[in-house]
Amino acid sequence: MPRPTPDEAAALAERFRRLLRDRRLPVTRQRLAVAAEVFRAEDHPSIVDLQRRLRARGEAIGTATLYRTLDLLVESGLVRRHDFGKGFNRFETAAASAAPPHEHFVCQRCGRVAEFTNDRLERMLRMTADEQRFQYHAHRIEVHGLCAECRGRDFGPLGDAGAS
Amino acid sequence: MPRPTPDEAAALAERFRRLLRDRRLPVTRQRLAVAAEVFRAEDHPSIVDLQRRLRARGEAIGTATLYRTLDLLVESGLVRRHDFGKGFNRFETAAASAAPPHEHFVCQRCGRVAEFTNDRLERMLRMTADEQRFQYHAHRIEVHGLCAECRGRDFGPLGDAGAS
DNA sequence: TTACGTGCAAAGGCTTTGCAGTCGG
DNA sequence: CCGACTGCAAAGCCTTTGCACGTAA
Numbered sequence: 335m336p337r338p339t340p341d342e343a344a345a346l347a348e349r350f351r352r353l354l355r356d357r358r359l360p361v362t363r364q365r366l367a368v369a370a371e372v373f374r375a376e377d378h379p380s381i382v383d384l385q386r387r388l389r390a391r392g393e394a395i396g397t398a399t400l401y402r403t404l405d406l407l408v409e410s411g412l413v414r415r416h417d418f419g420k421g422f423n424r425f426e427t428a429a430a431s432a433a434p435p436h437e438h439f440v441c442q443r444c445g446r447v448a449e450f451t452n453d454r455l456e457r458m459l460r461m462t463a464d465e466q467r468f469q470y471h472a473h474r475i476e477v478h479g480l481c482a483e484c485r486g487r488d489f490g491p492l493g494d495a496g497a498s
Numbered sequence: 499m500p501r502p503t504p505d506e507a508a509a510l511a512e513r514f515r516r517l518l519r520d521r522r523l524p525v526t527r528q529r530l531a532v533a534a535e536v537f538r539a540e541d542h543p544s545i546v547d548l549q550r551r552l553r554a555r556g557e558a559i560g561t562a563t564l565y566r567t568l569d570l571l572v573e574s575g576l577v578r579r580h581d582f583g584k585g586f587n588r589f590e591t592a593a594a595s596a597a598p599p600h601e602h603f604v605c606q607r608c609g610r611v612a613e614f615t616n617d618r619l620e621r622m623l624r625m626t627a628d629e630q631r632f633q634y635h636a637h638r639i640e641v642h643g644l645c646a647e648c649r650g651r652d653f654g655p656l657g658d659a660g661a662s
Numbered sequence: 663t664t665a666c667g668t669g670c671a672a673a674g675g676c677t678t679t680g681c682a683g684t685c686g687g
Numbered sequence: 688c689c690g691a692c693t694g695c696a697a698a699g700c701c702t703t704t705g706c707a708c709g710t711a712a
Contacts, residue, residue: 360666360711381701396669401702419581419638421677422701439632450626455619462614463641468603471643474583477627479635524686524691545676560694565677585701586676 343373346412346427353410367393368403372413378424378438378447418447418476437474441481448481507537510576510591517574531557532567536577542588542611582611582640601638605645612645 350369354361371388372379379387381400388395395403404425407413416424418440424447437455439448455475463470514533518525535548535555543551545564552559559567568589571577580588582604588611601619603612619639627634 358666358712362667362711364668394669397701398670398703399668402667417581417583419583421585439627439630441632442635448630448632450630452622452626455622458616458619459639459641462616463603463643466603466612466614467646467649468605468612468641469644469649470641471606473642474638474640475623476638477623477632477634478637479627480633482631485631485633519687522687522691526686526692528693558694561676562678562695563693566692 343370343427346373350407350410350412353412359406364393364395364399365403365406367391368395368400369407369412372404372407372425373427375426378416378426380422380424382422384425420445437476439477439479439481441484442478443480443484446481446483507534507591510537514571514574514576517576523570528557528559528563529567529570531555532559532564533571533576536568536571536589537591539590542580542590544586544588546586548589601640603641603643603645605648606642607644607648610645610647 347366347370351361351366354365367388368384371384371391371393375384375387377383381397381404384404385395385397385400388400404413404415408415408425412428414426414428416426416438418424418438436449436451439450441447456473459473460470511530511534515525515530518529531552532548535552535557536543539548539551541547545561545568548568549559549561549564552564568577568579568587572579572589576592578590578592580590580602582588582602600613600615603614605611620637623637624634
């Protein structure tokens, strides 16, 4: 979870500025605010989460701008976009530098997302793809279930039964 | 790919009927038609695919009914729902009997979906979940890339860069 | 100054819901 | 007959687009 250390975030922000300048794109207050908010996040915020947090900070960014800026950040490789199958995207800071690709636990109860890594998993996937003459580009691994907090309590039946 | 053998489909249909009777739910022409269409499919059709195929067969099923019937089939465990992150669901017949859970290759070019299985992968995931005190319910593994057909041709850059 | 960004609101794509009419058991 | 289903259309969500106005460089 400790994705963005205090000043790592600052470094990322600087990287974003440079990136914009290099592309000869305007460095606007909104773009910086959105980027900062994502870099600051320790979780996997959705668009709405980000918008709410920004508003709380006094930055009322328009929805369209938010989407467009996030596209920019994703293209730039500074941010990752996830689709956990709930109908909307979630975002997180991409590994500051050569971050190990990581997988996700998604709690079906509270929606919380935790992470884990497993090199062997990835190697195995690449090999399997190769065997089937499939050219590997990327992968996604999600484990759905109950997080430590939620597994204690007894609720009614799950509303979600989604993922394969 | 050879998911539903000729008469396996018939068996599944029968199972669905029984299931409806047991639940005291009406066995309607529409429900049977939708179920049959999914059981017959050799691919991972979307809602629209199914609707088109049914219409071609002379069965004009309403969108709402289609969604509701698919929910029913998924709840029953006869059909699996997948969300490959394109904003809409795709379906497939669930293993006739204790089918090995399987993973997917998704071609970023043509959208085709191929499958593979790997017991070790699943075991590894369960173990990892356990280590993190996460209660495993289900998982999803997708490999994104280019299928054998598409990797030959040279197109422009990919429009998709999605999955983590 | 000028190209690009921003915000609002409208439009889109997929899915869900409300409701009157219909039908299975 | 009654409860559940069906189909249509309206409504909901999330995301994208169009456009007049604003702003970084």
